[in-house]
Amino acid sequence: MTTDELEKLLAQQPVGFLHRLASGRIHRHFRLGKRRLIDALLRHSADNRAGMESDLQTLTKERPRYEQSVGHRQHPEPAAHQAKRPGHGERHPAKAGHEGSAEPAEPAPDLTAFLEGIGVPPPQPFVPDAWQEEALAHLAETDVIVSVPTGSGKTYVAIEATRRAIEAECTVIYTSPLKALSNTKFTEFSRIFGADRVGILTGDRKDNPQAPLLIMTTEILRNLLYDAAGGEIDVRLDTLGLVIMDESQYIADPERGVVWEETIIFCPTQARLLLLSASIGNPQDVADWLTSIRPTPCYLVRHHRRSVPLRAGYLHPSGKLTPLFRSVGIPHGSAAALHPEAKRLFAHYEDETLRPRSH
Amino acid sequence: MPPSIHPVDLITTLRHKHLTPAIVFLTSRRACDEAMQAFQRSQATLPPQRQKNIAAVLEQVIAQYPSIAEHPLLPVVQRIGVAAHHAGHLPSWKIAIEELMRQGCLDAVFATTTLAAGVDFPARTVVLTQSSVRKTRDFTDLTVGEIQQLAGRAGRRGKDQVGFAVLTPSPYIDLGVITKGLTGQPEAIDSQFVITYPMVLNLLKAHPLDQIQAILARSFAQFQLNRRAETLERKLDALHVQMEPYGPRVCADWITQWQVFDHARKQKAHRVQVRSHEPPELAARLHFLTPGRVVGLPKGRGIVLRQYRSRGQRSPMVTVLRANGAVTECPAGLITPVFDRTFEVEEAPVYPWCTPHSLDELTRQMSELPVRIPVLPILVQEEAEESEIVQTLTDEFPCPTCPSRPACHKDHAQALRLRQEIHRHTKTIQALHTGLWHRFQARAEVLQQFGYLTPTCHLTEDGEWARLIRIDHSLLITELIRADAFSGVEPQILAGVMASIAHDDDRPGAFPRISNGLASLLGQVRHLAESLAPHEDPPLLRADVAALTERWVGDPALTWIGLCRTTTMAEGDIYRLLARTLEYLSQLHTLNASHPGLADTASRAIRALRRGVLEELP
Ligand SMILES: Nc1ncnc2c1ncn2[C@@H]1O[C@H](COP(=O)(O)OP(=O)(O)OP(=O)(O)O)[C@@H](O)[C@H]1O
Ligand SMILES: [Mg+2]
Numbered sequence: 020m021t022t023d024e025l026e027k028l029l030a031q032q033p034v035g036f037l038h039r040l041a042s043g044r045i046h047r048h049f050r051l052g053k054r055r056l057i058d059a060l061l062r063h064s065a066d067n068r069a070g071m072e073s074d075l076q077t078l079t080k081e082r083p084r085y086e087q088s089v090g091h092r093q094h095p096e097p098a099a100h101q102a103k104r105p106g107h108g109e110r111h112p113a114k115a116g117h118e119g120s121a122e123p124a125e126p127a128p129d130l131t132a133f134l135e136g137i138g139v140p141p142p143q144p145f146v147p148d149a150w151q152e153e154a155l156a157h158l159a160e161t162d163v164i165v166s167v168p169t170g171s172g173k174t175y176v177a178i179e180a181t182r183r184a185i186e187a188e189c190t191v192i193y194t195s196p197l198k199a200l201s202n203t204k205f206t207e208f209s210r211i212f213g214a215d216r217v218g219i220l221t222g223d224r225k226d227n228p229q230a231p232l233l234i235m236t237t238e239i240l241r242n243l244l245y246d247a248a249g250g251e252i253d254v255r256l257d258t259l260g261l262v263i264m265d266e267s268q269y270i271a272d273p274e275r276g277v278v279w280e281e282t283i284i285f286c287p288t289q290a291r292l293l294l295l296s297a298s299i300g301n302p303q304d305v306a307d308w309l310t311s312i313r314p315t316p317c318y319l320v321r322h323h324r325r326s327v328p329l330r331a332g333y334l335h336p337s338g339k340l341t342p343l344f345r346s347v348g349i350p351h352g353s354a355a356a357l358h359p360e361a362k363r364l365f366a367h368y369e370d371e372t373l374r375p376r377s378h
Numbered sequence: 379m380p381p382s383i384h385p386v387d388l389i390t391t392l393r394h395k396h397l398t399p400a401i402v403f404l405t406s407r408r409a410c411d412e413a414m415q416a417f418q419r420s421q422a423t424l425p426p427q428r429q430k431n432i433a434a435v436l437e438q439v440i441a442q443y444p445s446i447a448e449h450p451l452l453p454v455v456q457r458i459g460v461a462a463h464h465a466g467h468l469p470s471w472k473i474a475i476e477e478l479m480r481q482g483c484l485d486a487v488f489a490t491t492t493l494a495a496g497v498d499f500p501a502r503t504v505v506l507t508q509s510s511v512r513k514t515r516d517f518t519d520l521t522v523g524e525i526q527q528l529a530g531r532a533g534r535r536g537k538d539q540v541g542f543a544v545l546t547p548s549p550y551i552d553l554g555v556i557t558k559g560l561t562g563q564p565e566a567i568d569s570q571f572v573i574t575y576p577m578v579l580n581l582l583k584a585h586p587l588d589q590i591q592a593i594l595a596r597s598f599a600q601f602q603l604n605r606r607a608e609t610l611e612r613k614l615d616a617l618h619v620q621m622e623p624y625g626p627r628v629c630a631d632w633i634t635q636w637q638v639f640d641h642a643r644k645q646k647a648h649r650v651q652v653r654s655h656e657p658p659e660l661a662a663r664l665h666f667l668t669p670g671r672v673v674g675l676p677k678g679r680g681i682v683l684r685q686y687r688s689r690g691q692r693s694p695m696v697t698v699l700r701a702n703g704a705v706t707e708c709p710a711g712l713i714t715p716v717f718d719r720t721f722e723v724e725e726a727p728v729y730p731w732c733t734p735h736s737l738d739e740l741t742r743q744m745s746e747l748p749v750r751i752p753v754l755p756i757l758v759q760e761e762a763e764e765s766e767i768v769q770t771l772t773d774e775f776p777c778p779t780c781p782s783r784p785a786c787h788k789d790h791a792q793a794l795r796l797r798q799e800i801h802r803h804t805k806t807i808q809a810l811h812t813g814l815w816h817r818f819q820a821r822a823e824v825l826q827q828f829g830y831l832t833p834t835c836h837l838t839e840d841g842e843w844a845r846l847i848r849i850d851h852s853l854l855i856t857e858l859i860r861a862d863a864f865s866g867v868e869p870q871i872l873a874g875v876m877a878s879i880a881h882d883d884d885r886p887g888a889f890p891r892i893s894n895g896l897a898s899l900l901g902q903v904r905h906l907a908e909s910l911a912p913h914e915d916p917p918l919l920r921a922d923v924a925a926l927t928e929r930w931v932g933d934p935a936l937t938w939i940g941l942c943r944t945t946t947m948a949e950g951d952i953y954r955l956l957a958r959t960l961e962y963l964s965q966l967h968t969l970n971a972s973h974p975g976l977a978d979t980a981s982r983a984i985r986a987l988r989r990g991v992l993e994e995l996p
Binding site (some may be wrong): 044045051052054057062063093097107130134137138140141142143167169170171172174197198199200201202203205207219221222223224226238241242248249250268270271272273274277280281283284297298299300301304305307308311312323325326327328329330331332333334335336337338340343344349350351352355357363368369372 | 382383387388391395396397423469472473485497500502505508522523524526527529530531532533534535536537538539540543544545546547548549551552553554557558560561562563564566567568569571572574579580583584585593596597598599601602605702703704705775806845848864959960961963964965967984988995996
């Protein structure tokens, strides 16, 4: 069998079959899409073509004949037909030019539930969430890690904690991994606390370095701490009351992560640490670590609930939109059942895009 | 059908379904720019009121960042209400787009996934078109954490009741990765602690050597290593319990006695057979082809997963894990050399003969193997004469006549296995506890060798100032300073060299010509960097980016637009190059006590560099 023939044969197989073929051969094959899976199998076959071919033959024999004869429509999805409710067309048909060009003409599924509730909520007075209050209350006593989803309002905790620290005549340092973020926060905090109370430090520039709230990248803070340990005091570290580390998942950055560790190790004991992040899978580990090296046990605030619920959709290149999952919201946990229509459309898409290469 | 949806159709569809404003994540900057151009061509125009709103917001931003006023895309964004946002743009332009988005003025932004986490840049809908991103050279799947950072921008608190993450296929998408990202938990993070030269110098500046190990023990790295050690310690405890019945017998170390006795006995029994099948070299090597061993294969290298004998011929075979992650079979006879390196393997009774976790680990370790590994010298024993063996058996091993013989015979295989496992675990635990400290010592040794530390690990005169250089390639920079490479150089030459050290992107492009002075200095830098390669990875040292920086610093009359015209490098990349150069120069500036001349040149370079757009942001 030539490589071309093998590729062609592989391209004709459904994805599930390819995964079976790949198991044990290809590292993390389950993470690959069909095209990349085929490429990986071809690459692998360079080492052991005969083994691959024989497995391929055994496996193809196991499959019922009809499945192969279906050709490129590999995922006949009977459920798709049941899920549809005839009569509900798409309310806003997409551009006619694309509709139905190569798309199997199927009536769209009902999107009413999926698109329900879009809009702007009525204005409400600002009431802090319970977790925000919880974080602030504990910050009065000890270090706190806040691990909640994106867009939850971690900044509010940072601002409120800063306000309290400044009232107690302490210096506050806010660090972020990125200059872009530092700049945005500088603008935001200057608006809140007044320009005279916010300073920003970079390698060559010190704007208002005597201000009670200082914004800098984590590298700059690390350097300050080293200077202080070496005897050269640059900023008033003795009055430092709070260090906020935003986007603290950077502690796992392959190149820069070490700087976060250095900063935390050398953070003065009288200052409280406030770590904010949305994407640390094991915040309890980080909290346990802080507990083990800091004077007081670290408190972890953690939840997974999004303040604005999120739904997931699948948009086919023809302009057809369907829910991605069977449920209206995003199902959490392992058993994520895809919406049959999304599944069907995606299978169709993979076929279409694969066809040119399998000649 | 197009491999992916046309951007104008995409936004039209979203608009119809009231799903705007949206952030559309695309695979490349080029894709973002092309999406913008598609809109430009489509002649779509916003109603006048919306155009006015955009103009009003832009005016505020321009007041703060005047450079935006001349941005060529300004009128386009205003007319179509759609923008691109990626690392090729200037930070001030990105700030303008972010502000427009915050004010709800735009329908869509086309962005790359580098869109910084945390920058307040939300929308009602996020469109994902890819499941992997380019990291250095390879494409890597987005992690669950990354997907949630991207999708999590959908649904603005206070502005939306519900947010949408919409997936649209492209050739770069794997449905499984995305669904897992949407439904799963972010990955657990692991420490990436490394010991750097500046860290060693700064620690030793402030603490005596005997406190260092305790300080390193405070790292997250050590915390996680301790956790692993604890797990192993529990296993070790269990092993010790299992080992209890195998304490001292007639002879204290009966296990070793039996090991040797058994070996000699077997050798005697199988001598003829062994010789007929395997040459002594191979027989000797077989002992080392145990799971976890790194070996050389006819093509490349591999890690042994198991040793077995082929069904028919009974010839020795090994199953190996190759560098590409493939698990293949290989006759043991073809294996050469055997390396002096083994990894831990959690063995499993079926293919691929180890646990999936172990396979992952090994594949990773395989990819990180250094190019050169010492080869294990294997002593091939000449076969002893039969009579000699018999002699040895009775002379040195009294086992055949020992009363404990039946019990030892029954137990020794199990006891030996347990003992080996205990030994292995103990060594691993020890390595977990002392690894960081050893790495620190290795770094300190290099610094001693170069004269930054005294033999007692105190800072030398050079060490005192060298500790202030706390950036990548610090050893190269401090060595250049000690070699007087910068004495008397012009600020633009110094800036050029720093740019070439700082710039770590190998994106190609066209650039202005480099001056002779800078070219020859770069030659010297390159030479030194190569000689330091065993101790520190050399930087790219691109001459072209050095030339660009030289030009900007050397010619105060050169405008930003003029600079951009001399190169095909994107504006945002030029900005980043210069900003990083600025950071490196500012580190040189901190040396004003020990190297006033150099510090002064650095500060002149900084002043020349900080103009125009580089002055707008701190
Ligand atoms: N208690 C609250 N009630 C209503 N709105 C809130 C509340 N707390 C915060 N917000 C709003 O939520 C939005 C998002 O907040 P913020 O930027 O702090 O998110 P975040 O948690 O930092 O997210 P990210 O992980 O993206 O950085 C802001 O507009 C903020 O005003
Ligand atoms: Mg935030």
